[in-house]
Amino acid sequence: MTEESASLNFIEQIIADDLEAGLSKDKLRFRFPPEPNGYLHIGHAASICLNFGLGEKYNAPVNLRFDDTNPAKEEQEYVDAIKKDIQWLGFKWAEECYSSDYFQQLYDWAIQLIKEGKAYVDGQSADAMAEQKGTPTTSGVPGPFRDTTVQENLDLFERMKAGEFEQGSYVLRAKIDLSSPNMLMRDPILYRVVKKSHHRTGNDWCIYPMYDWTHGESDYIEQISHSLCTLEFKMHRELYDWFLDQIIDPTKLRPIQREFARRNLSYTVMSKRKLLELVQSKTVSGWDDPRMPTISGLRRRGYTPESIRNFSDLSGISKRDSVTDVSLLEYCIREDLNKTATRVMAVLDPVKLIITNYPEGKIEILSAENNPEDPNSGTHEVPFSRELFIEREDFKEEAGSKFFRLTLGNEVRLKSAYIIKGESVIKDDAGNITEIHCTADLDSRSGSGTEASTRKVKGTLHWVSIQHAIKAEVREYDRLFLDEAPDSHEDKNFMDFVNPDSLKVIKEAYLEPFLQLATLDDKFQFQRLGYFTLDRDSTSDQMVFNKTVGLRDSWAKQKPAPTPQNNQPAKQQNQGGAQPQGQRSAINEIQKIAKKYTNLSGDKLAAARADILKLAEDVNYEELEPLFGTAAKKVGTRIGVMIALGVLLNKGQERNSEIDSFIKIGLEDENEQLVEEAKKVDNKL
RNA sequence: UGGUCCAUGGUGUAACUGGCAACACGUCUGAUUUUGGUUCAGAAGAGUCCAGGUUCGAGCCCUGGUGGACCAACCA
Numbered sequence: 001m002t003e004e005s006a007s008l009n010f011i012e013q014i015i016a017d018d019l020e021a022g023l024s025k026d027k028l029r030f031r032f033p034p035e036p037n038g039y040l041h042i043g044h045a046a047s048i049c050l051n052f053g054l055g056e057k058y059n060a061p062v063n064l065r066f067d068d069t070n071p072a073k074e075e076q077e078y079v080d081a082i083k084k085d086i087q088w089l090g091f092k093w094a095e096e097c098y099s100s101d102y103f104q105q106l107y108d109w110a111i112q113l114i115k116e117g118k119a120y121v122d123g124q125s126a127d128a129m130a131e132q133k134g135t136p137t138t139s140g141v142p143g144p145f146r147d148t149t150v151q152e153n154l155d156l157f158e159r160m161k162a163g164e165f166e167q168g169s170y171v172l173r174a175k176i177d178l179s180s181p182n183m184l185m186r187d188p189i190l191y192r193v194v195k196k197s198h199h200r201t202g203n204d205w206c207i208y209p210m211y212d213w214t215h216g217e218s219d220y221i222e223q224i225s226h227s228l229c230t231l232e233f234k235m236h237r238e239l240y241d242w243f244l245d246q247i248i249d250p251t252k253l254r255p256i257q258r259e260f261a262r263r264n265l266s267y268t269v270m271s272k273r274k275l276l277e278l279v280q281s282k283t284v285s286g287w288d289d290p291r292m293p294t295i296s297g298l299r300r301r302g303y304t305p306e307s308i309r310n311f312s313d314l315s316g317i318s319k320r321d322s323v324t325d326v327s328l329l330e331y332c333i334r335e336d337l338n339k340t341a342t343r344v345m346a347v348l349d350p351v352k353l354i355i356t357n358y359p360e361g362k363i364e365i366l367s368a369e370n371n372p373e374d375p376n377s378g379t380h381e382v383p384f385s386r387e388l389f390i391e392r393e394d395f396k397e398e399a400g401s402k403f404f405r406l407t408l409g410n411e412v413r414l415k416s417a418y419i420i421k422g423e424s425v426i427k428d429d430a431g432n433i434t435e436i437h438c439t440a441d442l443d444s445r446s447g448s449g450t451e452a453s454t455r456k457v458k459g460t461l462h463w464v465s466i467q468h469a470i471k472a473e474v475r476e477y478d479r480l481f482l483d484e485a486p487d488s489h490e491d492k493n494f495m496d497f498v499n500p501d502s503l504k505v506i507k508e509a510y511l512e513p514f515l516q517l518a519t520l521d522d523k524f525q526f527q528r529l530g531y532f533t534l535d536r537d538s539t540s541d542q543m544v545f546n547k548t549v550g551l552r553d554s555w556a557k558q559k560p561a562p563t564p565q566n567n568q569p570a571k572q573q574n575q576g577g578a579q580p581q582g583q584r585s586a587i588n589e590i591q592k593i594a595k596k597y598t599n600l601s602g603d604k605l606a607a608a609r610a611d612i613l614k615l616a617e618d619v620n621y622e623e624l625e626p627l628f629g630t631a632a633k634k635v636g637t638r639i640g641v642m643i644a645l646g647v648l649l650n651k652g653q654e655r656n657s658e659i660d661s662f663i664k665i666g667l668e669d670e671n672e673q674l675v676e677e678a679k680k681v682d683n684k685l
Numbered sequence: 686u687g688g689u690c691c692a693u694g695g696u697g698u699a700a701c702u703g704g705c706a707a708c709a710c711g712u713c714u715g716a717u718u719u720u721g722g723u724u725c726a727g728a729a730g731a732g733u734c735c736a737g738g739u740u741c742g743a744g745c746c747c748u749g750g751u752g753g754a755c756c757a758a759c760c761a
Contacts, residue, residue, distance in 0.1 A: 009698085136757060137686050181756095319691060322696085323697090528722075
């Protein structure tokens with residue numbers, strides 16, 4: 001890893017500034033704080049890589065902290081899975097912490113707040129409290145419990161803790177500001193009653209602290225210098241700071257919270273709730289279904305830790321909502337696997353190929369390169385015989401010159417073996433090809449050193465010897481959703497976009513026998529097909545392979561209608577830019593062209609002018625007039641407007657004083673082009 | 686409607702205290718190739734949401750718009 005100091009992301013910039021301002025480098029400390037209520041996904045990977053990456057960069061400790069303050073949702077299973085995923089990604093945490101470790105401290109601080117009159121027990125219903133909180137535009141009103149005495153509050157809180165009250169009956173609230181524009185400051189809840197066993201503290205507690213009360217204080221306890229979280233917590237910062245203010249010892253480090261945008265991936269969903277829904281509805285087989293964007297799903301799919309870390313690096317960190325295209329993720333895994341995956345041959349959709357001039361019963365053991373990218377990777381043996389399987393797609397009786405594969409009368413090479421020529425086919429009654437007969441150039445065996453062995457033929461096919469092949473199941477995956485951003489549609493549920501064909505199971509694929517030795521972590525490239533890995537569903541008599549990702553396929557692009565219609569550009573309306581790209585209005589288009597008008601010359605200039613003339617047909621005066629006021633220095637725009645104005649006048653637009661003065665200013669401008677256009681327009685009348 | 690944040694090629698990010706917009710993916714050529722993979726060489730594609738302003742000079746600063754995200758859970 002070459003550490004580039006050239007450009008820092010904004011978080012690194014903040015840290016650099018803090019260091020500059022006097023923060024000692026050995027005070028730096030970070031944390032990754034998941035709630036153990038689900039599995040980690042690729043979005044978390046961004047946060048993990050950010051925090052642990054910072055730790056590596058500054059040689060600072062990074063804690064793993066389970067934010068386990070809600071026993072209703074959290075489970076040990078998730079704790080274990082999260083730890084496994086982080087380790088798998090290759091990161092080591094300094095300390096394994098739990099918010100629940102701080103329950104007593106948090107409780108003591110709460111008592112302190114009550115004593116200082118900054119917190120009170122509220123016995124209103126949730127609805128009543130919401131009501132009383134007001135709305136963003138109207139301020140809240142004090143509830144009946146707000147001015148209870150300290151003594152009474154102490155007593156009530158004690159009884160809450162003792163389990164005297166039912167769930168939902170009483171809460172502890174901070175007394176802050178009921179008219180704050182930030183709703184979170186309108187007396188937020190610190191504690192609620194939850195009568196549920198906690199995965200770590202069991203039944204020790206029946207009151208549990210809320211996120212806001214817990215998070216900042218936990219950061220403080222652990223002396224985290226930079227508490228990084230996603231954008232939706234931005235509003236919480238004010239409260240985070242308020243809580244810290246109440247308990248902080250000024251001689252100790254004060255954590256700061258900073259927010260970055262969460263990472264979204266196209267064609268999938270990323271919230272735990274939605275992933276859970278996919279699992280519970282059995283749309284997928286589980287959290288680690290290879291189609292899931294979870295770390296465990298990606299792992300099972302065949303992704304490597306390196307590829308995911310690299311993906312995080314390439315994606316970057318910023319404060320804007322965005323959707324990263326899956327193609328970047330796919331690039332990352334291909335790049336990694338290309339260098340490391342062992343090359344093998346497998347036929348997924350077999351058709352029988354008989355080499356008629358090859359002796360029956362003869363078997364040759366050929367040698368195949370393990371990885372052409374790695375000269376030290378060696379070779380492995382692959383048996384060859386008279387009867388082979390090749391991919392059905394790799395043969396056509398006749399085809400155009402762009403088809404580099406086997407046809408009748410054409411030669412191709414069988415990878416690592418012989419050059420063959422298609423001779424004839426045998427079909428069944430329905431007309432399906434059942435056998436392809438061919439002849440081999442028996443001098444052309446790969447690596448034999450003969451002249452024929454180095455002959456160039458256009459195509460190379462993968463194959464497998466029928467009598468030696470092992471049968472296996474292969475699972476191919478497509479994107480889980482048909483829409484680029486399935487959860488960005490207000491009117492539709494994300495489940496409506498589930499791709500019904502995201503899983504394709506091939507029950508009988510044929511693999512070269514070398515694959516018998518495959519183990520769970522091995523990565524293979526099935527040559528010409530893609531990268532595959534053994535699935536944990538494999539048994540001793542049935543291997544199961546997952547397709548991680550296909551090879552880049554520039555041939556598929558040439559085919560007429562290769563994929564169904566799932567690559568329709570389903571442009572969504574929410575992201576980024578102001579105007580939807582496809583449907584710029586004519587006037588906007590003109591402005592765009594005109595902007596660089598003065599930089600153009602010759603043909604380009606003429607073309608630009610013609611474009612403007614054409615676009616102007618669709619512009620009405622109301623759209624154009626505001627542009628008369630365009631700044632004098634923006635000559636291009638004014639020229640464009642002038643040209644468009646000419647068109648409008650031609651179409652019968654009445655001249656008025658606005659138009660007159662616009663033309664007059666144009667005539668007097670120092671830019672010749674503008675003067676020219678102004679003259680043309682002026683002379684039209 | 687109140688508040689906060691954001692806005693740079695198709696996508697994701699850069700551009701240090703203002704100096705004629707860079708990188709990666711994707712796309713398209715061509716070469717090499719016993720994987721239509723890889724590798725190599727090259728190309729197209731934005732004038733930085735809009736409009737004013739400050740400045741010799743603005744993606745960076747100011748003003749006003751527009752668009753989007755987030756906030757009113759006893760979730761985190």
